Amino acid sequence: xxxxxxxxxxxxxxxxxxxxxxxxxxxxxxxxxxxxxxxxxxxxxxxxxxxxxxxxxxxxxxxxxxxxxxxxxxxxxxxxxxxxxxxxxxxxxxxxxxxxxxxxxxxxxxxxxxxxxxxxxxxxxxxxxxxxxxxxxxxxxxxxxxxxxxxxxxxxxxxxxxxxxxxxxxxxxxxxxxxxxxxxxxxxxxxxxxxxxxxxxxxxxxxxxxxxxxxxxxxxxxxxxxxxxxxxxxxxxxxxxxxxxxxxxxxxxxxxxxxxxxxxxxxxxxxxxxxxxxxxxxxxxxxxxxxxxxxxxxxxxxxxxxxxxxxxxxxxxxxxxxxxxxxxxxxxxxxxxxxxxxxxxxxxxxxxxxxxxxxxxxxxxxxxxxxxxxxxxxxxxxx
Amino acid sequence: xxxxxxxxxxxxxxxxxxxxxxxxxxxxxxxxxxxxxxxxxxxxxxxxxxxxxxxxxxxxxxxxxxxxxxxxxxxxxxxxxxxxxxxxxxxxxxxxxxxxxxxxxxxxxxxxxxxxxxxxxxxxxxxxxxxxxxxxxxxxxxxxxxxxxxxxxxxxxxxxxxxxxxxxxxxxxxxxxxxxxxxxxxxxxxxxxxxxxxxxxxxxxxxxxxxxxxxxxxxxxxxxxxxxxxxxxxxxxxxxxxxxxxxxxxxxxxxxxxxxxxxxxxxxxxxxxxxxxxxxxxxxxxxxxxxxxxxxxxxxxxxxxxxxxxxxxxxxxxxxxxxxxxxxxxxxx
Numbered sequence: 001x002x003x004x005x006x007x008x009x010x011x012x013x014x015x016x017x018x019x020x021x022x023x024x025x026x027x028x029x030x031x032x033x034x035x036x037x038x039x040x041x042x043x044x045x046x047x048x049x050x051x052x053x054x055x056x057x058x059x060x061x062x063x064x065x066x067x068x069x070x071x072x073x074x075x076x077x078x079x080x081x082x083x084x085x086x087x088x089x090x091x092x093x094x095x096x097x098x099x100x101x102x103x104x105x106x107x108x109x110x111x112x113x114x115x116x117x118x119x120x121x122x123x124x125x126x127x128x129x130x131x132x133x134x135x136x137x138x139x140x141x142x143x144x145x146x147x148x149x150x151x152x153x154x155x156x157x158x159x160x161x162x163x164x165x166x167x168x169x170x171x172x173x174x175x176x177x178x179x180x181x182x183x184x185x186x187x188x189x190x191x192x193x194x195x196x197x198x199x200x201x202x203x204x205x206x207x208x209x210x211x212x213x214x215x216x217x218x219x220x221x222x223x224x225x226x227x228x229x230x231x232x233x234x235x236x237x238x239x240x241x242x243x244x245x246x247x248x249x250x251x252x253x254x255x256x257x258x259x260x261x262x263x264x265x266x267x268x269x270x271x272x273x274x275x276x277x278x279x280x281x282x283x284x285x286x287x288x289x290x291x292x293x294x295x296x297x298x299x300x301x302x303x304x305x306x307x308x309x310x311x312x313x314x315x316x317x318x319x320x321x322x323x324x325x326x327x328x329x330x331x332x333x334x335x336x337x338x339x340x341x342x343x344x345x346x347x348x349x350x351x352x353x354x355x356x357x358x359x360x361x362x363x364x365x366x367x368x369x370x371x372x373x374x375x376x377x378x379x380x381x382x383x
Numbered sequence: 384x385x386x387x388x389x390x391x392x393x394x395x396x397x398x399x400x401x402x403x404x405x406x407x408x409x410x411x412x413x414x415x416x417x418x419x420x421x422x423x424x425x426x427x428x429x430x431x432x433x434x435x436x437x438x439x440x441x442x443x444x445x446x447x448x449x450x451x452x453x454x455x456x457x458x459x460x461x462x463x464x465x466x467x468x469x470x471x472x473x474x475x476x477x478x479x480x481x482x483x484x485x486x487x488x489x490x491x492x493x494x495x496x497x498x499x500x501x502x503x504x505x506x507x508x509x510x511x512x513x514x515x516x517x518x519x520x521x522x523x524x525x526x527x528x529x530x531x532x533x534x535x536x537x538x539x540x541x542x543x544x545x546x547x548x549x550x551x552x553x554x555x556x557x558x559x560x561x562x563x564x565x566x567x568x569x570x571x572x573x574x575x576x577x578x579x580x581x582x583x584x585x586x587x588x589x590x591x592x593x594x595x596x597x598x599x600x601x602x603x604x605x606x607x608x609x610x611x612x613x614x615x616x617x618x619x620x621x622x623x624x625x626x627x628x629x630x631x632x633x634x635x636x637x638x639x640x641x642x643x644x645x646x647x648x649x650x651x652x653x654x655x656x657x658x659x660x661x662x663x664x665x666x667x668x669x670x671x672x673x674x675x676x677x678x679x680x681x682x683x684x685x686x687x688x689x690x691x692x693x694x695x696x697x698x699x700x701x702x703x704x705x706x707x708x709x710x711x712x713x714x715x716x
Binding site: 052055056058059060062065086100101102103104111114117119120122124142143144145146147149150181182183184185186187188189190191192194283284285286287288289290291292301302304 | 448483484487555556557558559560593595596599603657658659660663696697698699700701702703704705712713714715716
């Protein structure tokens with residue numbers, strides 16, 4: 001059979017039909033390629049075909065599947081099989097050393113060092129090959145505890161929905177979800193929901209901003225952050241998603257470019273569309289709260305009432321007043337107070353409309369808008 | 384629960400014993416129907432959900448990585464002969480999962496769903512078992528054959544029970560959700576009614592729970608699937624299918640040959656566990672002697688499901704920095 005399509009079928013060895021065949025195949029293999037086929041230049045196809053062979057062999061050789069009398073011998077072969085499969089994956093993705101390679105249906109990710117530790121997740125730097133072969137950097141987000149898998153699934157749902165239903169003009173305000181998959185730890189069987197997320201660079205969280213400026217910021221510096229945060233919220237809310245945890249650690253800004261990204265959508269809830277076509281609170285409440293920011297949450301969150309847009313606006317406003325220095329203009333503080341009333345129905349619900357009101361106020365206070373450079377002192381490059 | 388070993392031989396022996404002594408496989412249902420007036424029908428003690436606390440799927444030395452798989456089917460009249468067929472076909476499920484290596488340590492629970500607005504026995508739920516006892520429980524399910532004819536049965540009551548009255552080691556210890564298959568032909572009512580919960584399960588709820596809320600809660604524990612089988616009243620009914628698709632998305636499966644129900648469930652689990660892809664799974668069915676029409680039915684039932692599955696499974700060695708018990712800085716609400 002000639003292979004003109006580039007599919008790896010012709011290079012995949014025979015799938016075993018019996019335990020003896022499986023033992024024999026693994027026993028004879030000197031290199032991973034002997035079992036899983038040579039590398040033909042298409043990493044995903046090779047890994048997919050190799051994965052199929054691996055699973056077929058593992059089904060025969062797994063200690064639980066083997067008759068009692070042959071368990072000990074099969075265990076050794078199974079271990080050898082696992083080693084060869086790992087080496088194959090590492091070879092294919094060009095990774096050496098002790099790095100982990102995670103192969104999903106769509107991509108093969110080389111996992112690098114831990115980039116950050118979030119409240120519930122660990123974030124690892126990963127790279128994968130794009131369709132044109134170029135290397136893409138991204139972040140792999142895994143919950144530290146398996147009890148938090150539902151929060152990862154929540155994030156995947158929220159990001160997918162925003163990408164699908166939101167206005168793409170504002171896509172930069174929310175990180176892109178590249179893939180969501182389940183990960184199983186071969187050593188202990190633990191299963192985690194993993195999200196691969198676009199990696200943004202050169203950003204600092206508002207918590208870091210506040211640490212860098214312990215006396216607070218001039219209101220004119222806060223102004224652009226406030227405006228952009230409302231854009232991020234307006235973008236998500238129009239897609240029917242409430243973020244649910246707009247706290248300083250989750251708002252990232254790019255000082256030079258005046259960029260803003262709202263991250264960590266693990267606490268998001270989906271709203272319901274009313275008969276008038278507008279979104280309002282759905283059925284779910286916010287699933288968890290960050291203890292150190294407890295004071296920034298509106299009462300409906302600890303009260304386990306489903307949030308609407310005004311919950312995000314409430315928290316976003318607190319993020320802004322948290323940044324302001326003691327000289328903040330009183331009208332701005334009054335504006336903030338009007339956004340943080342305890343009763344949700346008395347707060348603003350439309351971030352876009354609120355942005356218009358804020359612009360009007362800023363115009364009255366400071367005149368026409370001008371670009372005001374903002375820098376973060378003493379930041380390490382590339383951090 | 385869930386200890387013990389499956390022995391195919393013992394199962395075969397029990398079957399032939401039943402056949403010899405003239406007992407049907409559905410002895411309990413048969414006796415209830417023939418010897419007790421309808422007003423006195425009640426669930427067998429092993430299956431009565433009232434006041435049971437929790438049904439548990441637990442790891443043990445024999446079964447260190449248990450995986451909870453539950454199958455609840457509608458036993459109302461609209462299902463016609465379907466429940467009887469299910470009772471004969473479902474015992475094969477366990478063996479099939481094991482033989483094909485899709486799951487190492489399945490623990491299976493069976494249950495039955497009726498209509499709480501008019502049936503004597505609207506809910507029956509057995510235990511998670513990994514041995515022949517699950518067949519005994521399947522045999523003690525009462526096939527009441529009631530129901531109302533309003534295209535709704537009390538599925539929501541079953542969903543409530545599974546959400547609030549089951550505990551799974553696979554989830555608590557390994558973060559892995561169990562599987563729940565609902566086999567039926569009608570829609571759930573719009574809410575879990577607190578009055579029915581008190582009567583049937585014995586819990587005091589302050590208020591009703593919306594169907595969507597209970598599904599969301601349940602999906603934290605289980606991958607929930609709905610199978611609409613051929614031979615029931617509302618096959619192909621777009622309202623019924625549409626309602627379930629609203630609630631469960633792609634996990635709604637139309638099955639045109641009920642004889643293939645075990646194979647369909649097994650393959651669904653195999654696909655979800657990433658033990659196989661659909662072609663491999665269909666190949667396995669041929670290996671175990673399925674006829675072409677059955678393989679075709681399973682293929683039709685699962686093609687869309689297999690394509691639409693998000694969240695593929697990837698397996699690697701441990702990543703550093705995990706398993707430190709997560710988030711001391713957050714409070715779950």
